[in-house]
Amino acid sequence: MPRFLHITDLHITAPGDALAHTDTSATFARLVDAVGRLRPAPDFIVASGDLTDLGDVAAYRHLAAMAEGLAVPVVWALGNHDDRAAFRAGFSAQGAGDAPHDHDAVIAGLHVIALDSSVPGLVSGGFEPAQIDWLVARMQAHPGLPRVLAIHHPPRIDPDMALRWPALDASSTRALAAAIAGQEVRAILSGHVHVNRMLMWGGVPVIVTMGQQSAIDPVQEPEWHVVEGAGFAICDLYGADLQVTYAPLGEARLLHRITEDEARAYP
Numbered sequence: 001m002p003r004f005l006h007i008t009d010l011h012i013t014a015p016g017d018a019l020a021h022t023d024t025s026a027t028f029a030r031l032v033d034a035v036g037r038l039r040p041a042p043d044f045i046v047a048s049g050d051l052t053d054l055g056d057v058a059a060y061r062h063l064a065a066m067a068e069g070l071a072v073p074v075v076w077a078l079g080n081h082d083d084r085a086a087f088r089a090g091f092s093a094q095g096a097g098d099a100p101h102d103h104d105a106v107i108a109g110l111h112v113i114a115l116d117s118s119v120p121g122l123v124s125g126g127f128e129p130a131q132i133d134w135l136v137a138r139m140q141a142h143p144g145l146p147r148v149l150a151i152h153h154p155p156r157i158d159p160d161m162a163l164r165w166p167a168l169d170a171s172s173t174r175a176l177a178a179a180i181a182g183q184e185v186r187a188i189l190s191g192h193v194h195v196n197r198m199l200m201w202g203g204v205p206v207i208v209t210m211g212q213q214s215a216i217d218p219v220q221e222p223e224w225h226v227v228e229g230a231g232f233a234i235c236d237l238y239g240a241d242l243q244v245t246y247a248p249l250g251e252a253r254l255l256h257r258i259t260e261d262e263a264r265a266y267p
């Protein structure tokens with residue numbers, strides 16, 4: 001039973017820099033603590049972009065150092081706040097300077113694919129045609145494996161969406177749908193919009209997690225209220241079935257404890 005965690009929108013800043021709304025380094029430290037206590041332990045973690053707030057090398061170095069406290073592999077994807085060259089410098093990651101940071105690995109029997117949906121200079125997301133070609137080739141290299149995709153911008157399912165930026169552009173969404181048709185995609189993990197949201201997109205679950213910096217209160221539209229909120233998602237796969245549990249990363253007040261024995265005694 002593979003278990004993986006979805007974290008996103010970390011918005012880490014370098015020590016000494018102004019905070020982006022909240023102390024995201026302190027929130028990441030709470031995540032490290034939570035991962036260490038989680039049972040069963042996860043097989044891996046997917047971080048779906050906006051790793052840093054300003055895309056500077058110092059912030060990536062700081063994040064890379066903090067992530068050494070995690071005892072499980074992390075799949076790093078990039079978002080619109082990220083900078084490809086700075087990420088590669090800060091993480092000692094391979095790849096050419098400004099090329100999209102697309103990569104994949106087989107972990108716990110899953111083909112985990114990170115697709116870089118950032119478009120330099122834009123808040124909205126999209127893919128270059130060569131990225132879709134790469135995706136198809138990598139899936140052909142691992143035929144039949146169940147897959148998990150990390151993509152910062154979620155697919156666009158609302159054709160009348162007035163705003164351009166909250167999702168992948170329409171043509172990239174169509175290209176992605178065609179590429180993964182018939183593949184065993186168990187989940188797409190996204191962020192970007194700082195809300196907990198679940199999409200069912202052409203039969204593929206898209207798990208959007210609010211992330212670790214702040215949350216958008218969806219009740220306040222069309223005005224936006226940026227409020228405190230941080231969390232991550234615990235994803236458990238049982239064959240083709242997926243369970244997603246959203247876990248808070250804030251300082252929640254304990255109301256009551258229930259022991260394991262008490263819980264088992266419930267009829």
Ligand SMILES: [Fe+2]
Nearest residue numbers: 009050081192
């Ligand atoms: Fe973000």
